[in-house]
Amino acid sequence: xxxxxxxxxxxxxxxxxxxxxxxxxxxxxxxxxxxxxxxxxxxxxxxxxxxxxxxxxxxxxxxxxxxxxxxxxxxxxxxxxxxxxxxxxxxxxxxxxxxxxxxxxxxxxxxxxxxxxxxxxxxxxxxxxxxxxxxxxxxxxxxxxxxxxxxxxxxxxxxxxxxxxxxxxxxxxxxxxxxxxxxxxxxxxxxxxxxxxxxxxxxxxxxxxxxxxxxxxxxxxxxxxxxxxxxxxxxxxxxxxxxxxxxxxxxxxxxxxxxxxxxxxxxxxxxxxxxxxxxxxxxxxxxxxxxxxxxxxxxxxxxxxxxxxxxxxxxxxxxxxxxxxxxxxxxxxxxxxxxxxxxxxxxxxxxxxxxxxxxxxxxxxxxxxxxxxxxxxxxxxxxxxxxxxxxxxxxxxxxxxxxxxxxxxxxxxxxxxxxxxxxxxxxxxxxxxxxxxxxxxxxxxxxxxxxxxxxxxxxxxxxxxxxxxxxxxxxxxxxxxxxxxxxxxxxxxxxxxxxxxxxxxxxxxxxxxxxxxxxxxxxxxxxxxxxxxxxxxxxxxxxxxxxxxxxxxxxxx
Amino acid sequence: xxxxxxxxxxxxxxxxxxxxxxxxxxxxxxxxxxxxxxxxxxxxxxxxxxxxxxxxxxxxxxxxxxxxxxxxxxxxxxxxxxxxxx
Numbered sequence: 096x097x098x099x100x101x102x103x104x105x106x107x108x109x110x111x112x113x114x115x116x117x118x119x120x121x122x123x124x125x126x127x128x129x130x131x132x133x134x135x136x137x138x139x140x141x142x143x144x145x146x147x148x149x150x151x152x153x154x155x156x157x158x159x160x161x162x163x164x165x166x167x168x169x170x171x172x173x174x175x176x177x178x179x180x181x182x183x184x185x186x187x188x189x190x191x192x193x194x195x196x197x198x199x200x201x202x203x204x205x206x207x208x209x210x211x212x213x214x215x216x217x218x219x220x221x222x223x224x225x226x227x228x229x230x231x232x233x234x235x236x237x238x239x240x241x242x243x244x245x246x247x248x249x250x251x252x253x254x255x256x257x258x259x260x261x262x263x264x265x266x267x268x269x270x271x272x273x274x275x276x277x278x279x280x281x282x283x284x285x286x287x288x289x290x291x292x293x294x295x296x297x298x299x300x301x302x303x304x305x306x307x308x309x310x311x312x313x314x315x316x317x318x319x320x321x322x323x324x325x326x327x328x329x330x331x332x333x334x335x336x337x338x339x340x341x342x343x344x345x346x347x348x349x350x351x352x353x354x355x356x357x358x359x360x361x362x363x364x365x366x367x368x369x370x371x372x373x374x375x376x377x378x379x380x381x382x383x384x385x386x387x388x389x390x391x392x393x394x395x396x397x398x399x400x401x402x403x404x405x406x407x408x409x410x411x412x413x414x415x416x417x418x419x420x421x422x423x424x425x426x427x428x429x430x431x432x433x434x435x436x437x438x439x440x441x442x443x444x445x446x447x448x449x450x451x452x453x454x455x456x457x458x459x460x461x462x463x464x465x466x467x468x469x470x471x472x473x474x475x476x477x478x479x480x481x482x483x484x485x486x487x488x489x490x491x492x493x494x495x496x497x498x499x500x501x502x503x504x505x506x507x508x509x510x511x512x513x514x515x516x517x518x519x520x521x522x523x524x525x526x527x528x529x530x531x532x533x534x535x536x537x538x539x540x541x542x543x544x545x546x547x548x549x550x551x552x553x554x555x556x557x558x559x560x561x562x563x564x565x566x567x568x569x570x571x572x573x574x575x576x577x578x579x580x581x582x583x584x585x586x587x588x589x590x591x592x593x594x595x596x597x598x599x600x601x602x603x604x605x606x607x608x609x610x611x612x613x614x615x616x617x618x619x620x621x622x623x624x625x626x627x628x629x630x631x632x633x634x635x636x637x638x639x640x641x642x643x644x645x646x647x648x649x650x651x652x
Numbered sequence: 653x654x655x656x657x658x659x660x661x662x663x664x665x666x667x668x669x670x671x672x673x674x675x676x677x678x679x680x681x682x683x684x685x686x687x688x689x690x691x692x693x694x695x696x697x698x699x700x701x702x703x704x705x706x707x708x709x710x711x712x713x714x715x716x717x718x719x720x721x722x723x724x725x726x727x728x729x730x731x732x733x734x735x736x737x738x
Contacts, residue, residue: 107689107693110689111686111689114682114685114686115682118678118681118682121678122678147675279675279678282675282679283675283678283679283682286679286682286683286722287682287683290683290686290715290719294711294714294715298706298707298709298711301706301707301709302706302707433705434705434706434707435705435706435711436693436699436702436705436706436711436712437693437697437702438689438690438693438694438697438712438716439690439711439712439715442686442690442715
């Protein structure tokens with residue numbers, strides 16, 4: 096039987112893909128000539144301008160899970176998917192830039208776990224560094240696996256060939272150029288993805304008869320309906336029957352806890368901002384990123400919705416046909432197959448391959464920083480020369496790629512196991528945010544409270560998830576994840592406060608740069624900030640972004 | 653390898669131009685190349701089956717023109733505002 100995903104790519108398509116990878120390797124070689132210290136390799140020597148790190152900030156997250164997952168949600172749920180961007184990502188990114196970044200950048204830490212160590216000592220640091228490092232290997236493996244399945248499905252290459260080739264390319268450009276190469280490629284990849292997805296969206300819209308045609312077709316389609324055209328209240332997405340609960344779940348669970356937890360404490364993202372040259376540039380990174388980010392759903396979610404009313408297989412799936420032979424995850428690939436001619440097809444495939452590889456590269460470059468600075472330098476070999484840690488960073492990259500290949504093969508064998516593990520690692524994010532916030536604003540919070548809060552918050556989330564799995568209560572859709580995140584947050588805060596009141600606090604002299612009340616204003620702000628024009632002033636930009644995203648929420652309610 | 657690094661390390665002392673390593677050079681080059689290939693595809697191979705996929709639009713040609721315009725814009729910005737690394 097013919098694989099429905101097999102896309103007939105022509106020789107021109109292969110040429111376009113090949114040229115992209117040649118350029119990627121060229122960037123690795125060019126970046127290598129500039130790498131002279133471990134800080135260069137691991138944090139780009141803190142020298143990049145904010146618009147570059149801003150685009151890299153988006154690209155680091157725009158991997159396989161995002162493009163495939165969000166277009167799948169678009170096909171299945173329609174407009175409520177927009178919440179992941181307009182309620183989830185954007186406010187969290189602005190919060191990172193305005194509130195959190197002064198502490199990350201101002202305290203001169205080199206990673207998020209290092210901030211944990213300075214604020215709470217080794218207990219919380221180990222919990223954070225190890226869980227983060229493990230999660231990165233796991234996610235890199237999943238990215239690699241998805242990448243290989245797409246190559247296998249589209250081009251017919253055997254899975255293991257695609258796997259090893261992709262891993263080899265990622266490995267060579269990171270070991271050569273370190274974070275600079277990863278970031279430069281992410282910026283390049285951002286433009287390739289837009290060049291791929293924008294024509295796809297426009298041609299798709301043309302095929303369904305423009306915006307009006309799409310609206311009509313979604314409203315009248317089987318499995319569609321008018322509620323898929325409005326982002327609120329999003330009952331289907333959250334899995335709550337009650338609209339009020341659904342709105343509360345989305346705003347507090349998805350928006351406040353899950354997204355704030357992800358965007359403000361995930362070192363993969365924060366690392367991009369740390370690679371800038373000044374406090375203002377670091378704060379601007381997520382804020383500049385928020386502008387393109389709020390429009391990305393138009394070229395990711397909308398194609399999913401178009402696939403839901405244009406691609407025959409996806410229409411059958413939406414109508415409830417279990418034998419459609421595909422899943423929602425295939426939506427965007429099928430749309431590419433159906434609407435793009437040779438030429439644009441090659442660019443679309445390049446964009447997808449680039450996105451998957453950049454996702455993996457981001458995980459690995461964050462992993463090698465945490466591994467060399469937080470685990471190796473801190474607990475295994477202290478006080479060696481900088482060149483030594485540069486070498487450790489390079490070897491960590493090789494090791495991480497090897498482990499990711501292993502994880503990818505496991506994922507190929509046990510699909511469900513990987514989904515569960517990924518959910519489990521998701522549990523670490525929500526309590527991390529609670530611990531950070533409390534730690535930054537409350538100087539009384541103690542070292543013991545740091546790690547006890549983290550562990551009990553994580554257990555809280557796991558408990559809620561287990562209760563839902565065994566059926567004590569049942570939330571279809573994404574509701575269980577929202578409630579689990581909310582529980583983790585509340586448990587973490589409660590336990591941290593109680594433990595803090597019973598254990599001795601750290602002396603105030605050790606909290607400079609780490610806690611709001613103990614940090615002099617000069618250290619939190621850029622001395623040159625008042626002389627910057629408005630388009631470089633982080634807080635003013637954040638205000639503009641907030642107004643825009645509110646407008647989007649109102650227009651598409 | 654070590655001696656070469658030592659040599660480039662000396663440059664870190666003063667400001668320098670990013671030059672060819674400016675990421676905009678790579679963007680302009682790659683997107684421009686894609687644009688030109690697509691324009692050629694649009695002019696030379698514009699088959700009926702392609703037209704059926706796109707809903708009777710010469711998608712390659714239009715997308716190619718768009719990409720060339722973006723590429724030129726990046727190339728111009730590299731000339732006008734070079735990146736200086738301190």
